Amino acid sequence: MKTSDMIRQVCEQMNVSVSELARRLGQSPQNFGKKLKRETITLEELKAIADVMEVKFEQTFILPDGKEIKTGSE
DSSP states (O other): OOHHHHHHHHHHHTTOOHHHHHHHTTSOHHHHHHHHHHTOOOHHHHHHHHHHHTOOEEEEEEOTTSOEEEEEEO
């Protein structure tokens, strides 16, 4: 699943339009829509999305020995 699809799905589940999400992030809906279309959302923006949507975001590498390298937002 593409990052943009995940963001749209979160918006749908949280009953928030993508335009409203953009405004909450301090971006114009047009600019944010272009980022979604180009798939150029940064890790920092993903964390900010989680914060404004009040959801948890995790990105994890799991090494062969089971150790995890993770970044996230709670």
